[in-house]
Amino acid sequence: MNLLRLLLKEPLTHFVLLGGLLFAAYSLVTERDVLDADSRVITVDREALTNFLQYRSSAFEPGFFTAQYDSMSDEQLAELARSYVREEAMAREASALGLDKNDYVIRRRMVQKIEYLVAGADLNPRPPTEQELRTYFEAHMDDFRQDAEFTFTHVFVDAEKDHPGGMEAEARRLLARLRSAHAGFNDAPAYGDRFPYQRNYVRQFLGPIANELGPQFAARLAALQPGENWQGPFAGNYGLHLILFTDRTQAREPDFSEVREQVLAAVQEERRTSTREALLDELVDQYELRYVGVPSIESLAGNGDS
Amino acid sequence: MSIRQLVLGGAAVFSLAMVPLAQSVAQGNGPSATQLFWGELHLHTNHSLDAYITANTTVTPDMAYRYARGIPIQQPGLDRKIQIRRPLDFMAVTDHAEMMGLFTLLNRADETLLATPWGRRAMAAHVRDPGRGGAMSVTTAGMAGPPAPELQEMMSQVYSDAVRSTAWSVEIEAAERNYIPGTFTTMFGWEWSSVVDGGKNLHRVVVANTDAEGAASFIPYSSQDSQRPEDLWAWMSATRERTGVDFLAIPHNSNISGGLMFQMTDSDGQPISAAYARARQSWEPLVEVTQAKGTSEVHPEIATNDEFADFEIRRKLLIGTPTPADEGDYARSALLRGLQIQDRTGVNPYNFGMIGSTDSHTGLSSVQENDFYGKLVSDIPLSQHVIGPRPVIFPAWEMGASGRVAAWAEENTRAGIFAALRRKEVYATTGPRIALRMFGGFNFTAADADARDIAAVGYARGIPMGGDLTAAPAGRAPELLIHAVKDPLSGNLDRVQVVKGWIDDDGEAHERIYDVAWSDGRQKDRAGHLPAVGNTVDLETGLYTNSIGAVQLATVWTDPDFKADQAAFYYVRVLEIPTPRHSLLDAIALGIDVAQTGQPATIQERAYSSPIWYTPVR
Numbered sequence: 010m011n012l013l014r015l016l017l018k019e020p021l022t023h024f025v026l027l028g029g030l031l032f033a034a035y036s037l038v039t040e041r042d043v044l045d046a047d048s049r050v051i052t053v054d055r056e057a058l059t060n061f062l063q064y065r066s067s068a069f070e071p072g073f074f075t076a077q078y079d080s081m082s083d084e085q086l087a088e089l090a091r092s093y094v095r096e097e098a099m100a101r102e103a104s105a106l107g108l109d110k111n112d113y114v115i116r117r118r119m120v121q122k123i124e125y126l127v128a129g130a131d132l133n134p135r136p137p138t139e140q141e142l143r144t145y146f147e148a149h150m151d152d153f154r155q156d157a158e159f160t161f162t163h164v165f166v167d168a169e170k171d172h173p174g175g176m177e178a179e180a181r182r183l184l185a186r187l188r189s190a191h192a193g194f195n196d197a198p199a200y201g202d203r204f205p206y207q208r209n210y211v212r213q214f215l216g217p218i219a220n221e222l223g224p225q226f227a228a229r230l231a232a233l234q235p236g237e238n239w240q241g242p243f244a245g246n247y248g249l250h251l252i253l254f255t256d257r258t259q260a261r262e263p264d265f266s267e268v269r270e271q272v273l274a275a276v277q278e279e280r281r282t283s284t285r286e287a288l289l290d291e292l293v294d295q296y297e298l299r300y301v302g303v304p305s306i307e308s309l310a311g312n313g314d315s
Numbered sequence: 316m317s318i319r320q321l322v323l324g325g326a327a328v329f330s331l332a333m334v335p336l337a338q339s340v341a342q343g344n345g346p347s348a349t350q351l352f353w354g355e356l357h358l359h360t361n362h363s364l365d366a367y368i369t370a371n372t373t374v375t376p377d378m379a380y381r382y383a384r385g386i387p388i389q390q391p392g393l394d395r396k397i398q399i400r401r402p403l404d405f406m407a408v409t410d411h412a413e414m415m416g417l418f419t420l421l422n423r424a425d426e427t428l429l430a431t432p433w434g435r436r437a438m439a440a441h442v443r444d445p446g447r448g449g450a451m452s453v454t455t456a457g458m459a460g461p462p463a464p465e466l467q468e469m470m471s472q473v474y475s476d477a478v479r480s481t482a483w484s485v486e487i488e489a490a491e492r493n494y495i496p497g498t499f500t501t502m503f504g505w506e507w508s509s510v511v512d513g514g515k516n517l518h519r520v521v522v523a524n525t526d527a528e529g530a531a532s533f534i535p536y537s538s539q540d541s542q543r544p545e546d547l548w549a550w551m552s553a554t555r556e557r558t559g560v561d562f563l564a565i566p567h568n569s570n571i572s573g574g575l576m577f578q579m580t581d582s583d584g585q586p587i588s589a590a591y592a593r594a595r596q597s598w599e600p601l602v603e604v605t606q607a608k609g610t611s612e613v614h615p616e617i618a619t620n621d622e623f624a625d626f627e628i629r630r631k632l633l634i635g636t637p638t639p640a641d642e643g644d645y646a647r648s649a650l651l652r653g654l655q656i657q658d659r660t661g662v663n664p665y666n667f668g669m670i671g672s673t674d675s676h677t678g679l680s681s682v683q684e685n686d687f688y689g690k691l692v693s694d695i696p697l698s699q700h701v702i703g704p705r706p707v708i709f710p711a712w713e714m715g716a717s718g719r720v721a722a723w724a725e726e727n728t729r730a731g732i733f734a735a736l737r738r739k740e741v742y743a744t745t746g747p748r749i750a751l752r753m754f755g756g757f758n759f760t761a762a763d764a765d766a767r768d769i770a771a772v773g774y775a776r777g778i779p780m781g782g783d784l785t786a787a788p789a790g791r792a793p794e795l796l797i798h799a800v801k802d803p804l805s806g807n808l809d810r811v812q813v814v815k816g817w818i819d820d821d822g823e824a825h826e827r828i829y830d831v832a833w834s835d836g837r838q839k840d841r842a843g844h845l846p847a848v849g850n851t852v853d854l855e856t857g858l859y860t861n862s863i864g865a866v867q868l869a870t871v872w873t874d875p876d877f878k879a880d881q882a883a884f885y886y887v888r889v890l891e892i893p894t895p896r897h898s899l900l901d902a903i904a905l906g907i908d909v910a911q912t913g914q915p916a917t918i919q920e921r922a923y924s925s926p927i928w929y930t931p932v933r
Contacts, residue, residue: 072513073513073514073634073636125370125372126442128372128373152387169866198767198768202767203765203766203767203769203867205750205800205801205803205866205867206750206800206803217401220401220803220804221803246803247866270492271386274377274381274386275386278378278388278389281373282389
């Protein structure tokens with residue numbers, strides 16, 4: 010038995026790719042299956058044992074283990090050969106006794122191979138028509154809905170700094186100054202403490218705003234109306250904010266043309282997934298299914314032949 | 316989040332939309348309008364052979380980009396849709412060039428391939444054992460360097476220029492389709508996967524600065540063409556000459572290079588020459604120092620005085636054999652070696668900046684400890700940790716949920732991001748979006764740390780990370796203006812450190828670590844040691860609180876040990892407070908003792924700036 014064959018099927022073997030298994034690979038692809046003819050002969054040679062060493066160590070590097078093999082004393086080699094012969098004989102006996110049947114680990118491995126085949130099925134499904142795209146778009150409008158966007162600048166009062174009279178008083182003083190100076194959007198950087206994140210939030214969604222200023226701030230903002238006056242103070246994660254909230258767009262449903270590319274990608278991915286599903290359904294269809302006291306999906310859906 | 320947000324782009328559009336306003340308020344017209352963009356420059360899809368055989372059969376380059384943009388995709392390995400929490404700003408899919416896309420070409424019965432006897436043989440093997448052995452046995456030859464004579468025929472058929480072009484064109488189309496200038500930048504890249512000397516990793520990610528047409532003007536250079544970095548540089552040089560396309564090569568996993576990544580010699584064992592050093596510094600201005608297979612900043616057995624050096628250290632080569640600590644493996648010792656080689660040859664081959672990326676083979680760029688999809692698709696089902704044989708070389712819990720590349724760029728476009736990479740105004744994090752500014756100069760004052768706009772001060776009176784200083788005014792030492800801000804969705808900051816390396820008058824290398832800013836008003840002890848920040852992680856629930864640590868730390872630090880005639884580098888390391896490692900969260904979910912994961916329960920995530928160098932006047 011060619012242990013290398015096993016090796017090459019190990020999940021870890023992709024690291025072997027990086028090593029020098031040239032000849033082994035070559036012979037593997039060219040040889041035919043030869044497992045049954047001499048199944049009672051176990052050949053113990055240098056190749057078998059260096060492979061055995063690698064497999065046992067789960068480290069696949071021929072040079073390293075050839076060197077290890079070559080440095081072993083006769084006693085060590087004999088010991089290694091004994092382990093190898095035992096494992097080999099046990100594996101063959103188990104196979105002859107049919108112990109590989111009804112073994113869930115082996116079963117899962119075989120299933121996994123089918124899964125690979127299915128996953129590798131044609132990844133270029135039939136291109137959808139414009140009408141199909143529109144139908145998908147309308148049926149999945151929630152995926153394409155545009156969230157509300159907010160534009161504002163803010164002046165920050167840092168909770169970690171000492172302000173005369175406290176943070177609230179400082180915020181009120183700043184608000185009065187901003188209002189009396191008729192401070193505009195681009196005047197904000199001259200006021201307040203350094204905020205760790207952004208000064209201006211332009212056409213931004215509520216989620217990222219909540220990440221940086223805090224959920225309590227985002228909730229307040231969502232309830233406000235835009236205008237030309239400074240508003241606040243509003244509490245955030247790191248202190249108080251005075252804001253000039255200039256613009257908001259409501260959540261809306263986009264036109265199909267705006268998101269056509271995204272719809273196309275979504276449809277194609279869905280088709281690839283359903284191709285895989287269809288293949289598995291076809292596979293199952295090749296079997297006669299006898300449900301005994303157990304409902305099938307089809308019978309529950311009311312369209313099967315129970 | 317809805318798909319629509321991807322169109323106009325989640326967090327990214329925000330950055331873009333900021334540009335006009337930020338510019339209008341910036342002081343002067345300097346580059347302080349640089350914005351922080353977050354990216355991934357090392358990601359594999361089902362186009363990489365090893366990704367495919369570890370169960371990533373479904374995530375294509377296109378899906379990988381769409382996931383990074385924030386579009387929901389079908390998760391490989393599990394039957395459900397997933398969506399990234401925070402979209403990225405830029406990304407390069409970087410599949411292995413070696414036998415790129417072979418399995419996907421077989422899956423679609425590519426005609427070029429099947430027209431050849433070896434292609435048909437590969438197909439037969441693929442059908443017989445699609446997941447693993449099969450066609451891989453053919454392709455093994457492809458990743459193992461120049462083929463033996465009897466295999467050249469096979470290579471000429473399954474790895475012909477026609478086959479390589481077909482696979483590369485899929486990558487080009489995916490990058491082009493997902494490029495939204497200003498919102499999401501895609502770059503053309505691949506991995507050159509050289510492994511020499513029995514498992515020693517010399518891998519480089521190659522990134523091209525071009526458009527789709529330029530990308531189609533060459534075929535990615537692979538380790539099948541040559542395993543020698545010098546040959547890769549020669550190819551980049553010749554290809555730039557021929558096509559006008561510029562390239563960068565970014566080494567990664569120097570930590571498992573068996574000492575070969577940052578040698579004092581070239582590939583032939585000759586001492587590094589000025590010509591080698593010039594080629595290396597022009598083609599390899601960056602090194603990826605943190606990713607799933609560990610960090611390559613420093614090793615605790617090399618930097619014995621660095622109490623934070625024992626962090627996500629990997630001690631096995633790609634083939635699983637143990638590897639000892641080696642100065643040729645780590646970025647900090649390489650930066651020191653660079654100064655020494657510069658002393659001898661006049662050119663520093665190792666004056667690189669530092670970035671992080673994931674090297675994930677799932678097609679999913681994920682770095683959050685509490686939202687980590689592993690290195691391999693086969694890691695994704697949690698049950699695999701406790702049921703069935705555990706992989707020995709890459710057990711899921713040994714892998715790190717890391718890292719990210721952060722770029723200070725003037726715009727989120729291919730040109731803008733590539734320029735930031737070229738000038739090394741980029742840095743690494745182990746995942747969290749820690750914002751980090753560092754400027755060096757001789758004209759800062761302590762009050763600059765309090766400036767409302769640190770960048771405006773920094774650009775006006777200093778140079779940003781990645782740059783060079785020289786000619787210190789008499790009596791002045793280099794000053795670093797540093798500002799670090801926590802990731803709003805991650806742990807607070809513990810401390811900011813400056814790592815300095817220099818060579819003395821005898822050419823001896825030295826390094827020292829300075830704690831320069833820290834949280835909670837801690838006092839250093841008599842020996843100058845800063846006490847630990849504490850740990851709020853609840854090992855039962857996996858929760859932590861930001862009741863310790865700082866939201867932001869800023870300082871102006873002046874080198875207290877400066878000598879104007881000694882070459883030096885400085886980089887900044889920022890540490891978060893301890894937070895739960897992904898393996899702890901798995902252990903809690905599985906109801907097992909965290910000790911069974913073999914990993915620490917908590918980690919201190921971190922950021923590494925690119926260095927600033929000081930070079931004495933001759």
